[in-house]
Amino acid sequence: MNGSHVNELASFTADLIYKRRAFMKMKKVLAIALAGAMALSLAACGGGSSSGGSSSGSADAGSADAGAASSGALTINIWDANQQAGIQEICNDWTAQGNPEVKVEVIDWDNYWTLLEAGASGGQLADVFWMHSDYAQIYMENDILLDLTDYIAKDGVDMSIYYPDIAAIYTRSDGKIFALPKDHDTIALLYNKALFDQAGIDYPTDNWTYQDMYEAAKAITEATPDDTYGYALNTSNDQDGWYNYIYSYGGNVVNAEKTDTAIDSPESKAAMEMVRMMLTVATPQAVVAESGTDSLFQSGKVGMITQGSWMINSFYTAENSKDYAWAEIPYFDRNGDGACQKDERWTCYNGLGWAAAANTANPDAAASLIEYLCSKDAQVKQAQLGVTMAGIPGISDDFANAFEGMDVSAFTKVEEDGTLYARPGTRNSGVWQTPMKQAGGFLDAWQAPDDPQAMSDACDRVAKMIRDAIAAE
Amino acid sequence: MKEKKKMTLRAKKEALWGYAFVAPTMLGLIILNFYPAINTVYQSFCKTGDFGKGNTFVGLANYQKAFADPEIWQSLLNTVKYAVIEVPLGVVIALLLAVFLNNNKLKGVSAFRTIFFLPMVCAPAAVAMVWKWLYNQQFGLFNNILHKNIAWISDPKIAWISVGIIGVWSIIGYNMVLFISGLKEIPGDYYEAASIDGATGINQFFNITVPLLSPTTFFIVQTRVIGALTIFDLMFMVMDKTNAALPKVQSTVYVFYKYTFDQGNKGYGAAIVMILVAFIMLVTVVMQRAEKRFVFYN
Structure with missing residues (x-):
């Protein structure tokens, strides 16, 4: 009789202790989860794009200047994973000339345009990204892209070296240029x-x-x-x-x-x-x-x-x-x-264009990167690496030789x-x-x-x- | 009349903390749910411009166009057909599985529970991709096993069933877990008493389990009906855009996606989605009415 009471009391106490512990544990978990969620949302707002260390191919982008680089680094968005390695390599050449580090990120075609539109409608865009003939006109008309006209004039880029149809895709009706031809395909x-x-x-x-x-x-x-x-x-x-x-x-x-x-x-x-x-x-x-x-x-x-x-x-x-x-x-x-x-x-x-975001934090560097990517040297390298055919006529042979045995x-x-x-x-x-x-x-x-x-x-x-x-x- | 009590300092402080703690959730809801919802209603009355700029008010034009568009009605019918497969089959199969797997003496019961729940853990897009290849007419596993040449997802007559089956497969695990927790609530005494009175297992199932489980069943049916009416990913992932069966399978949300994102016509997309919302509300009201008749609360 008495024993059962003691038992009951013991089990009640045990239950209480258990519940309290469980509650404390839950509180702790909740606190951690909340903190985590806040950190995440902060990171999402501030960083915008900090995924995948694997995508940055450069070996010397080590810990020494990681802090400094992250502020000046440029982000590139493309949709073709086949081209990522080659483009990263060309970008590393640009970085080696004393320019900021470049990170190439791949977003598949279907999501690319959804994300780009979301970014253009009031969010953050990558600094430099591919433009396509299907979408170029709408993006140009709404001033989403960085106007490259003055940079081109200042740096003396010769627009006549590119395939005229492709250059025309990225030139607005008022003559302003918003992207340089990256490649062409047949x-x-x-x-x-x-x-x-x-x-x-x-x-x-x-x-x-x-x-x-x-x-x-x-x-x-x-x-x-x-x-x-x-x-x-x-x-x-x-x-x-x-x-x-x-x-x-x-x-x-x-x-x-x-x-x-x-x-x-x-x-x-x-x-x-x-x-x-x-x-x-x-x-x-x-x-x-x-x-x-x-x-x-x-x-x-x-x-x-x-x-x-x-x-x-x-x-x-x-x-x-x-x-x-x-x-x-x-x-x-x-x-x-x-x-x-x-x-x-x-x-x-058809040919893609290299474009930059109008609201990029570093328009000079973005324009300089685009000019480099579309320069004859980089275009030859792009062809030699077998990434794609160039946006400039006359370097087709480099591309044809890129596939040994085919x-x-x-x-x-x-x-x-x-x-x-x-x-x-x-x-x-x-x-x-x-x-x-x-x-x-x-x-x-x-x-x-x-x-x-x-x-x-x-x-x-x-x-x-x-x-x-x-x-x- | 009672006079309103003045809050003490302590009560005020507590209230303040209360607000502070609900603030993150409220903010999230307002920014991510309420604002977009209101904006969608507004956009459905607009001819929208690019990148959310330059919307012009056009009144009911989008709705008039949508009501006159057979594609919208067909898609609503497709959605209902999908729900008619997914919800009843998903509930019945999950209930049977739950009854079997509620028996803790069964060997490997937790392994089975895990196996049936696994589809829930997989990304829907990955699930759809795997099923797409299972159904493939030329290389698919089903046709290879059956030695048939059935166009599972290209024949308009059966494609909607094929897609529905993927939905059932994906959801039974989740429904089952809910049913198991419902079954645990039913006191064992009822079954004991029933077996003393000579009721068979099947009798017990229909006269004890089913009625006492009805609150759980109702919850599952209601949430799954809403889930099924907003289906999108299965059709999007499984069917190619040039699949001839697509018009007979595409859901309303699929059509919404097509106009909003493929064609950049957000106003029309918003109107389509508002029609769907109205339809879902209607269905929910009918179900709430039915609840009073069919659901048995202790």
Whole structure:
């Protein structure tokens, strides 16, 4: 009887002590958590970008001047991890000339623009970052980017050395310059020799027409198992695929003045008819949408794709890269003379720009870094490292030599014997660029390539889409 | 009438400390939740400019456009269809698992609990990526095991079910943990009494477990319905933009994202999201009414 009371009391006390301890512990945890949260939020506000020591490649950025460097260091944002190491190396050269340290950070394409917009709308931007033709105009019009015009005049940068179309992308209508051309890219035909051998046909040459490509694709599709095809068209990217058909056939997606489209012209329709023919012997669109042309190609399920020069590294380092080879993008023999004239082979080309934030803490250093990155020396180095092709014509060979054992001259030869056209875009291209590839645009025709009328109708619908979008801008 | 008591110095001091302690949370809520919410309402009446500058008031134009847009209604239907898969299956499966795993005599019970809870720990984007490849028509595990050639996520007829299944798989662990804690609250005496009266396990489940668990069930259903109606990441990660099934699967938040971020039309995006908010409020009110009829509190 008595014992049970004692027991109860003991257990009550024990419980109380336990609870008190637990409470103290919780308080402690809470305090630490709160302090941590505050420190975090402070760091987020102040630092903006202090992630990843691994990204700073320089070895001599040691502890000695870490404190001093962090105040003057510049941050670079890019979206392509393939290029990070090379760009860091070039930036280190700049730092070695007595300039601040540079940190290159990669943010993938989808998040890049969301973050950049958030930064531009009242937050912090990286000091220096890539600009793209899809977005340049809106950023320039809203004075988000640092005006480089005066720096260029003061330092005597010769704008005429760059590809004119690319320089034009980053020049505002009032003549002010907001970014310098970083690089350019072209498109070539990538093929898998193993599948050509299996079908017993000749490899692609630099003199192929789209008709030749069709015959080869058909042969491979027929000679190989059911899930393997001669060709696959990347339907979610236009630049490296069907755009080039349209321009080779004499059409356009957006005219030079960005006021209209000729995607419903007879020339464009003839080109899209060729695309339709190709699709009848190509991997079905539904499969492409699920797996992507690059994975299909690298899995040996596709004989040919067209791809841009920015993707070379991914195929150069692939498991079966020995089987892969590049040829120039096919042409369309408009005048029927059996030879390729300059205006019969067209490749889309685009170039990124190096831009700085208008509100950067160190505009002089940012401008100086941009000028260095776009100088001839740095551009040659960029090409030699195989990062990308230069924004300056005439140093293509350095790039072609960067990939030992893989001939990538198809990307540079096209600049001699073909015509380059700038990636078509309007002020707010997002409004039509994605919808035209979806249901209601070309998707229906791509899904049912046996119906020529569907493709022609799709051209008319897309033309209306683009015109409506331009009217709304 | 009672006269208002004057606060003593001590009480004042205490109140001050009280405010000081809730201030961080309040600030967070105001800056991160209330301000954006109010701003969204405002933006839904605007034609928005670039980078949040130069908004012009256009009244109900965005709403008129949204109400006339079949894409919005289709996306709302898609969202409801997703919820219809995720919520009931997620609840029923989780309840069954919880009942089995509530038995501490079962060997390895904590291992099983961990395994079922694991999906909750994974990043949703990573989960979606793995499922995307499982479903892949050419290389996917499912088609390889079944020796079939099913377009799990490209066939508009079944893609919405495939996406719903990912949602169920992701959520059962979380629901299960809530159910287990609910089960622990039910006194063992009820089961003892019932078995003395000759009730079978199944009888006990339907006559004791289900009614006594109804507050937990209601909580889960309500939070999951709201969660399912705001689904975005699964569709975004699993389906390519040129996937033919996308129009029949894309959720309302997906359409909101498309207009707001792909096309930079924040005003229209805000209007879409306001329609969704109104819809969710309606559903919540209906559920609150149902609570009085179906939920049994001790």
